Amino acid sequence: MQLVWDNLPFLLKGAGYTLLITIISMFFGLIIGVIVAIARMQGNRPIRWVARFYVSIIRGTPVLVQLVIVYYGLTDYGITLDAIPAACIALSINIGAYLSETFRGAILSIPKGQTEAAYATGMTSAQTMWRIVLPQAARTAIPPMGNTFIGMLKETSLVSVITVTDLLRSADLLIAQYYVYMPFYIGIAIMYWIMSTIFSTILERIERRLAKAY
Amino acid sequence: MIQTRGLSKTFGTHTVLHEIDLNIQAGEIVVLLGPSGSGKSTLLRCLNGLEDLSAGSIEVNSIEVTSTMKLKERQQRMLQIRRQTGMVFQQFNLYPHKTALGNVTESLRMVKKLERTHARHVGERMLSRVGLLEKKDQYPSRLSGGQQQRVGIARALAMEPEIILFDEPTSALDPELVGEVLDVMKSLAQEGMTMIVVTHEMKFARQVANKVIFMDEGRIIEQSDPESFFERPATERAQRFLSKVMDY
Ligand SMILES: Nc1ncnc2c1ncn2[C@@H]1O[C@H](COP(=O)(O)OP(=O)(O)OP(=O)(O)O)[C@@H](O)[C@H]1O
Ligand SMILES: [Mg+2]
Numbered sequence: 001m002q003l004v005w006d007n008l009p010f011l012l013k014g015a016g017y018t019l020l021i022t023i024i025s026m027f028f029g030l031i032i033g034v035i036v037a038i039a040r041m042q043g044n045r046p047i048r049w050v051a052r053f054y055v056s057i058i059r060g061t062p063v064l065v066q067l068v069i070v071y072y073g074l075t076d077y078g079i080t081l082d083a084i085p086a087a088c089i090a091l092s093i094n095i096g097a098y099l100s101e102t103f104r105g106a107i108l109s110i111p112k113g114q115t116e117a118a119y120a121t122g123m124t125s126a127q128t129m130w131r132i133v134l135p136q137a138a139r140t141a142i143p144p145m146g147n148t149f150i151g152m153l154k155e156t157s158l159v160s161v162i163t164v165t166d167l168l169r170s171a172d173l174l175i176a177q178y179y180v181y182m183p184f185y186i187g188i189a190i191m192y193w194i195m196s197t198i199f200s201t202i203l204e205r206i207e208r209r210l211a212k213a214y
Numbered sequence: 215m216i217q218t219r220g221l222s223k224t225f226g227t228h229t230v231l232h233e234i235d236l237n238i239q240a241g242e243i244v245v246l247l248g249p250s251g252s253g254k255s256t257l258l259r260c261l262n263g264l265e266d267l268s269a270g271s272i273e274v275n276s277i278e279v280t281s282t283m284k285l286k287e288r289q290q291r292m293l294q295i296r297r298q299t300g301m302v303f304q305q306f307n308l309y310p311h312k313t314a315l316g317n318v319t320e321s322l323r324m325v326k327k328l329e330r331t332h333a334r335h336v337g338e339r340m341l342s343r344v345g346l347l348e349k350k351d352q353y354p355s356r357l358s359g360g361q362q363q364r365v366g367i368a369r370a371l372a373m374e375p376e377i378i379l380f381d382e383p384t385s386a387l388d389p390e391l392v393g394e395v396l397d398v399m400k401s402l403a404q405e406g407m408t409m410i411v412v413t414h415e416m417k418f419a420r421q422v423a424n425k426v427i428f429m430d431e432g433r434i435i436e437q438s439d440p441e442s443f444f445e446r447p448a449t450e451r452a453q454r455f456l457s458k459v460m461d462y
Contacts, residue, residue, distance in 0.1 A: 116264055117307035117366075121321035121373055122297035131324060135311050212353075 004187040014170030025091035032096025037103035058097035071162040106137035146203035220270035245419040248429035263292025300370030300378040308354040315350040340368040360391030377408040
């Protein structure tokens with residue numbers, strides 16, 4: 001374990017990248033998710049079709065494949081991305097598909113009377129969506145979103161495949177240097193666990209805040 | 215103020231409203247009666263553009279919508295109509311994530327574009343009009359049904375509608391809470407608000423309405439003043455309806 005302590009700064013840097021990629025992907029994934037969810041429900045036929053196709057493809061293929069397509073695959077067309085941006089792009093697109101399903105479910109769960117009440121006072125459909133439906137849907141969506149978020153935190157370990165020095169790859173590099181596995185793997189397992197727990201706690205707080213009105 | 219000509223509404227193959235011709239003047243208080251499924255709610259919902267019409271035309275405050283207009287044009291005008299009519303729902307439909315005051319001010323901010331403090335003043339005035347100023351910071355879940363419905367009325371009033379449509383505003387309430395809502399509605403009537411009310415409160419209908427419209431199977435069967443409707447219903451269907459509801 002001494003080895004882990006000695007190399008903690010290096011590992012923490014890896015954890016930093018893991019965290020960075022998770023948060024950036026979650027942020028853009030959220031935006032994509034909301035837009036796709038609305039597109040699937042209110043868009044015209046071609047838009048709805050494109051949105052469905054996107055969700056279907058992303059959900060039907062492994063994240064790992066998505067990552068290598070963005071990082072390695074695109075180089076065939078002269079698009080060369082650095083590892084971290086490539087990871088963020090691939091994961092945002094991935095998480096956006098999952099979150100759009102979560103949001104769609106949450107939006108559909110809001111009673112029709114809410115929309116009608118807002119329309120009856122003269123709000124437009126966009127205003128009704130942003131002011132009345134989405135805030136209520138957000139509350140329903142928070143628990144599954146939290147699960148997606150924590151899942152993402154763990155799934156980022158896949159980005160080590162495209163040479164991002166995230167937490168997992170930091171450990172691998174140290175292992176290659178010291179020829180011992182267990183201390184480093186246990187060390188990063190603990191670090192993943194701590195990060196997940198912190199996020200769970202934060203999410204629970206948010207959930208409780210949003211529940212205040214009910 | 216409100217006029218419909220040949221208004222029909224069809225869901226799939228089921229025609230729910232058959233060529234309704236309606237004429238309502240400013241200041242009138244119309245009670246809409248009829249058995250369940252006769253199309254009362256659908257008529258109200260067509261009148262404020264929550265439901266698109268299948269045939270005919272509607273004119274509210276000289277904004278006209280006809281079924282032959284282009285969809286875009288029709289939607290645009292229905293939005294205009296909604297901005298001139300208020301609606302009060304059987305299930306209240308308050309926004310659960312907003313306080314009583316927030317429910318009232320939401321559209322003042324969004325639709326009327328009032329700035330925050332101004333909207334709050336108007337909102338507070340509306341809540342005090344329905345006797346609920348002291349509840350302004352409560353969320354709907356903390357209010358009784360009667361209080362929630364009064365907030366619903368305040369929310370509609372705040373938009374300064376030319377007319378308010380009530381769809382069974384007291385049907386979801388415990389009996390002891392019905393009175394407080396009817397009292398608010400009576401006070402609106404006295405202030406000269408134009409109202410169309412679907413209700414099963416026959417006493418209210420008799421006391422407050424100046425016109426009763428009786429519907430059955432999507433048609434207007436009878437239209438008269440309350441006195442003659444309740445004392446001497448002209449049609450057999452209305453008689454049958456009255457004898458049923460008067461048993462209670
Ligand atoms: N969205 C809809 N789709 C299909 N049919 C509908 C729809 N809304 C209403 N209907 C039908 O239209 C008819 C009239 O319904 P409506 O709700 O207007 O009646 P109502 O007079 O308000 O009845 P109640 O007193 O029970 O509220 C009913 O047969 C109902 O099943
Ligand atoms: Mg009804």
